Amino acid sequence: LSNIIAICNQKGGVGKTTTAINLAAALSAVGKKILIIDLDPQGNASTGLGVEYSNRKKSIYEALAKSIPFDESIQQTQLENLYIVPSNVELSGIESELANDKDKAFILKSLLNNSTTIKTFDYIFIDCPPALSLLTVMAMTAANSVLVPLQCEFFALEGLSQLIKTVDRVQKNLNPELSIDGIILTMFDKRNKLSTQVAVDVKKHLQEKVFDTMIPRNVRVSEAPSFGMPVVIYDRKSKGSQAYLKLANEIIKKNDNR
Amino acid sequence: LSNIIAICNQKGGVGKTTTAINLAAALSAVGKKILIIDLDPQGNASTGLGVEYSNRKKSIYEALAKSIPFDESIQQTQLENLYIVPSNVELSGIESELANDKDKAFILKSLLNNSTTIKTFDYIFIDCPPALSLLTVMAMTAANSVLVPLQCEFFALEGLSQLIKTVDRVQKNLNPELSIDGIILTMFDKRNKLSTQVAVDVKKHLQEKVFDTMIPRNVRVSEAPSFGMPVVIYDRKSKGSQAYLKLANEIIKKNDNR
Numbered sequence: 001l002s003n004i005i006a007i008c009n010q011k012g013g014v015g016k017t018t019t020a021i022n023l024a025a026a027l028s029a030v031g032k033k034i035l036i037i038d039l040d041p042q043g044n045a046s047t048g049l050g051v052e053y054s055n056r057k058k059s060i061y062e063a064l065a066k067s068i069p070f071d072e073s074i075q076q077t078q079l080e081n082l083y084i085v086p087s088n089v090e091l092s093g094i095e096s097e098l099a100n101d102k103d104k105a106f107i108l109k110s111l112l113n114n115s116t117t118i119k120t121f122d123y124i125f126i127d128c129p130p131a132l133s134l135l136t137v138m139a140m141t142a143a144n145s146v147l148v149p150l151q152c153e154f155f156a157l158e159g160l161s162q163l164i165k166t167v168d169r170v171q172k173n174l175n176p177e178l179s180i181d182g183i184i185l186t187m188f189d190k191r192n193k194l195s196t197q198v199a200v201d202v203k204k205h206l207q208e209k210v211f212d213t214m215i216p217r218n219v220r221v222s223e224a225p226s227f228g229m230p231v232v233i234y235d236r237k238s239k240g241s242q243a244y245l246k247l248a249n250e251i252i253k254k255n256d257n258r
Numbered sequence: 259l260s261n262i263i264a265i266c267n268q269k270g271g272v273g274k275t276t277t278a279i280n281l282a283a284a285l286s287a288v289g290k291k292i293l294i295i296d297l298d299p300q301g302n303a304s305t306g307l308g309v310e311y312s313n314r315k316k317s318i319y320e321a322l323a324k325s326i327p328f329d330e331s332i333q334q335t336q337l338e339n340l341y342i343v344p345s346n347v348e349l350s351g352i353e354s355e356l357a358n359d360k361d362k363a364f365i366l367k368s369l370l371n372n373s374t375t376i377k378t379f380d381y382i383f384i385d386c387p388p389a390l391s392l393l394t395v396m397a398m399t400a401a402n403s404v405l406v407p408l409q410c411e412f413f414a415l416e417g418l419s420q421l422i423k424t425v426d427r428v429q430k431n432l433n434p435e436l437s438i439d440g441i442i443l444t445m446f447d448k449r450n451k452l453s454t455q456v457a458v459d460v461k462k463h464l465q466e467k468v469f470d471t472m473i474p475r476n477v478r479v480s481e482a483p484s485f486g487m488p489v490v491i492y493d494r495k496s497k498g499s500q501a502y503l504k505l506a507n508e509i510i511k512k513n514d515n516r
């Protein structure tokens with residue numbers, strides 16, 4: 001069975017998309033076959049991997065709306081071993097289109113279960129929008145674990161307990177095998193005492209749930225998407241790249257020990 | 259009539275809440291009477307203004323659900339002239355609770371129209387969640403203008419055209435007097451070439467719509483919420499405070515010329 005990992009946090013701008021793109025690229029660089037599903041109508045993961053707007057006609061929206069088979073929505077990125085199901089802006093209408101479908105939370109899960117291509121991937125990452133909405137619940141229902149990027153800022157800490165409650169609720173009602181795989185501290189700045197304080201607090205309360213690797217704030221990370229490529233390709237030697245490569249190794253080790 | 263301003267951007271983490279809190283505090287410091295409506299289930303504006311969780315029982319959720327009159331949801335903050343309608347986590351369920359109400363987009367507008375207290379405020383700011391969802395549409399329908407905080411980053415630029423299309427749609431179908439008041443460049447870092455590039459691009463395309471004042475990235479801004487106060491109080495001399503005080507003057511001048 002592949003690892004299906006939902007990347008969630010309802011707080012905006014904490015590094016969900018950046019982590020989806022760069023962790024996936026780092027894992028594909030060491031030979032793992034990776035799929036990213038862009039489940040955010042903003043389509044930032046699709047842009048950050050260089051998918052032109054004209055190539056997003058067969059997207060996760062069409063697959064969820066059942067107008068194309070799921071396998072047809074998968075396309076290769078410029079990187080070997082890295083594939084994507086892009087998103088397009090139609091996705092923002094899905095919540096009201098499915099309002100009266102009582103099984104809406106399971107639609108993505110059943111698409112993945114019925115797909116033959118899915119089984120060929122080692123890891124499947126689902127990039128979620130900044131809300132505890134239907135799209136995020138769909139992702140949590142289809143996934144076997146949740147990765148939580150947490151920006152080292154005060155407001156970001158505030159939302160964590162709400163997110164953990166939502167994961168518990170989905171685990172009880174929709175997906176018994178769901179668990180929080182880990183928390184990734186992002187945009188860490190060791191010169192900033194608030195950043196250090198948040199990191200210390202989170203490690204104290206959540207201990208082994210927090211990955212050892214912290215992602216530093218690094219301007220090369222925010223430049224990479226404007227070139228349509230992950231930072232591990234755009235500037236492999238940068239601090240941001242090195243951190244995502246280290247995180248990829250940490251995740252592989254954690255999974256190999258299961 | 260009061261100025262009702264919705265602070266919107268579906269891109270997460272761009273400074274919507276930070277702008278709502280600090281612009282409101284700066285205007286209240288020069289004697290304007292200000293109300294903030296926290297329309298984000300995360301409740302960051304309520305936290306950033308020191309509203310304890312125990313004081314959020316009468317929130318925007320109860321007013322929208324019509325279990326209390328709107329005027330009862332207004333409370334004073336620690337600052338003279340600055341009032342807030344807090345939010346609580348119940349708000350995240352409002353979209354599905356109102357799914358079958360065909361007038362749902364107008365609920366907030368009619369609460370404000372029927373309120374006697376509202377007319378005593380000079381400015382009313384509505385802090386929106388990071389999504390083009392029902393809550394954001396409600397805010398745009400109730401408001402007479404939209405302020406758009408735009409982070410000087412590549413992904414933030416991508417969402418702007420979608421946001422402008424949504425404002426146009428609300429203006430045509432729900433609220434003919436709605437217009438984009440202006441775009442505020444946030445987290446600007448003059449040492450970072452991407453940040454400068456984004457600022458140049460936005461000013462070229464949107465010219466007079468972009469406020470002259472740019473908000474610099476400034477660590478004191480991100481520290482202030484952990485003390486439950488706006489940065490203009492926490493550290494008045496900081497670069498962040500000075501920028502928000504300047505922006506407040508720019509907004510007053512713009513409104514006085516109408």
Ligand SMILES: Nc1ncnc2c1ncn2[C@@H]1O[C@H](COP(=O)(O)OP(=O)(O)OP(=O)(O)O)[C@@H](O)[C@H]1O
Pocket residue numbers: 011012013014015016017018019040044128129130186187188215216217218219221222223225240268269270271388411412413414
């Ligand atoms: N380690 C980092 N160093 C510097 N900038 C970063 C880093 N990680 C992310 N960023 C930048 O911060 C911004 C927010 O990151 P990103 O868009 O990945 O967050 P998100 O959680 O996916 O946002 P949303 O909630 O809108 O989906 C982006 O402009 C991104 O380029």
Ligand SMILES: Nc1ncnc2c1ncn2[C@@H]1O[C@H](COP(=O)(O)OP(=O)(O)OP(=O)(O)O)[C@@H](O)[C@H]1O
Pocket residue numbers: 010011012013130153154155156269270271272273274275276277298302386387388444445446473474475476477479480481483498
């Ligand atoms: N000028 C600034 N300098 C430094 N940090 C800032 C600045 N403006 C905002 N921040 C910090 O950046 C983070 C994001 O800002 P904020 O929460 O206001 O954005 P938002 O758009 O309201 O996010 P959301 O989409 O989750 O509602 C916060 O931790 C905030 O403290």
Ligand SMILES: [Mg+2]
Pocket residue numbers: 016017018040044128129
């Ligand atoms: Mg994202």
Ligand SMILES: [Mg+2]
Pocket residue numbers: 274275276298302386387
């Ligand atoms: Mg906010």
